[in-house]
Amino acid sequence: MTVRTRFAPSPTGYLHIGGVRTALFNWLFSRRHGGQFLLRVDDTDQQRNVEAALAPILHGFRWLGLDWDEGPEAGGPYGPYYQSQRGELYQAAVNQLLAQGAAYRDYATAAELQSEREAAQAAGRQFTYSRRWMAETPREAERFEAQGRQGVVRLKMPRDGELALDDLIRGEVRFAWASEQDHVIQRADGSCLYHLASVVDDEAMKITHVIRAEEHLPNTPRQVFIAQSLGYAVPAYAHLPYVAEPGSKTKLSKRKLDKYLKNRDFTALVDRGGRIAARLGLETTADTFNPVIVDFYEQIGFLPDALLNYLLLLGWSFDGEREEFSRPEMVQHFSLERVNRAPASFDPQKLLAFQDRAMQRLPLAEKAARCLALLQRAGLAGEPPGEEAQRLLADVLAAAGDRVKLAGDILDYEEFFVDDQSFPYDAAAVAKRISGPAAARDLLRRYAAELAGIEPFTAAALETHLKEFVERRGVKLGDIVHALRVAVTGKAVGFGLFDALAILGRSRCERRIGRALAL
């Protein structure tokens, strides 16, 4: 039997980080077993603009490199892959359920149901529908309809016995059938609901393993009931613990950004992204720019592999020691047996650590390609970039080394990519390193005068020269290094000063020092 897993997003307009982890585990499991991974759109509630709401989700999958064998755009032998287009299949299933007595037409009104519920609650009993408005024959149905009632189709759940479910992650889980409700599977207008559709599609699409978030665990009995009633082979279930809020065990939610911002690590991540977004002129509303949404990471220059590696470790472990996995290694080692049962809270710091290490391993050329895209978005490089810009980028990247942790961090070095007259000077840095120290301006002036004689104009030669310069003048290296850095970059921090000087070149250095002197 070929392993087939699926991820069934509802077209909501964004890809939730927890959803990505669920998708990743599905993808990994299918790849591990040489099977297929499919995407199916759960749009049973018929939103108007499914395509538009689906686009960001597919975009996210593509960015992450989680390819799907069947689904939207990919097609496949079991399509269509949109539930809104599979109505006949659901109708047939409903008819079969009805014919077998596993479902019934029900004519209760919302108010009637409500009063039964309240009565049960008042009596301290668990609510179980009386089935008073159940129509088991066409004649009964006609009678109710004559009263102007609208019929829905409900599942006729067993009222005794129990279901022992063998979950691949949780082991055996038992549910008493009596505590299940007669859920509606088809509305009065004929449209079908998620649970029915999901079970019918999983069967039709030959899904062998349903790997999904824990919140679906309580839904499982009714799905098993539908599957069994229809004579389907029940798929294997694996319920993943959900991704929790930072520092809490509550499910991570897109809507609670304000709350998460009280968490220091989360705030650090948002601020980090915000700085980059500001330079890119991106909108930063919680709807689009939010670490709970995958787009956030793409926009500020995360590496997909780093995000995935982090997410992999959120609930799964190899041996407790090893944490770094390349894409093929993930596929090779993944197993459901090593998925943890407890929810795991999202830790922005650790994510950043994975990103940091992944970036350090990245060959310079690839790093440059990723940074270039951000530079272009910020308008600091042309499309295509000139040869000069590419050389500059490579030099800056080589000099910056580990400091560029996100592709967007390249924007911290924007001063190298702009005109000598345009880059800004940090006022505090100027005050501390140039205006403050009495000798700073004089040293800068004397140094600038010697620039013309430094040959070759390389980092090594510049260093030798500056050391000799400070010795000659009887000052310490620190007396001029800081002033010089501020003079040529506008900032108090940055990579090696000699690299900066060499990258800029002689004439740009002269111009910049001249500008700083006039400040």
Next chain:
RNA sequence: GGCCCCGUCGUCUAGCGGCCUAGGACACCGGCCUUUCACGCCGGUAACACGGGUUCGAUUCCCGUCGGGGUCACCA
């Protein structure tokens, strides 16, 4: 509240009866390196929720308590 799930350092986790004076990673705190920042290196603080069993021996097995969470729709 009913049903279900879960419970090892702040966080992610290893541990499937003795190897545990509980290991790794991130974070944190010190120190080193150093022209700033970052990296790197060295060291440190820090956890088995609690109570009963079972056993020669429990972090590991069982029960209970407590705690946390999920779910209870004509949403998905």
